[in-house]
Amino acid sequence: MYVGEWVNVASGDYKDVGYVSNIGCYSGQIEIIKVARIRDGIIEWSKPKQKSYDAGLLKPIGTLLDQLQDKSALINMSLDTKDKEWFEELTKRDLPEE
Structure with missing residues (x-):
């Protein structure tokens, strides 16, 4: 794990994402x-909140944009x-090199 990495953690019948x-x-x-x-495949956005978890519970999810496809x-x-x-x-935006 590294700072900035997107992860999820199962918590009951939903997954927290952060x-x-x-x-x-x-x-x-x-x-x-x-x-x-994420509950039943539906994303519920929330106000960002700091939470602590045991490292063994966290699962990397790669690029969040690949998972959620909602950059806006x-x-x-x-x-x-x-x-x-x-x-x-x-x-x-990556500008082309001259």
């Missing part, structure tokens, strides 16, 4: 910023959370 924000040095705890919940929702979330760096990462 990205790793901090990896604890002790007791195998990893903090994520939870941004959504992530851009809106970056604006809502005032995360300028994330916004710039989501909206940057």
Whole structure:
């Protein structure tokens, strides 16, 4: 796991979805910023919230955009959370080299 990696964790009949924000040095705890919940294949977006989980419970999900296919929702979330760096990462365009 690495900071910024998208993960999910099963919690009852749904999965919490978020990205790793901090990896604890002790007791195998990893903090994520939870941004959504998936229940019965339906995505429920939520206000970003920091949560801690045992590292063994987290499952990497690769690129979230491949899974959820909704970049505009992530851009809106970056604006809502005032995360300028994330916004710039989501909206940057690779310019061709001259």
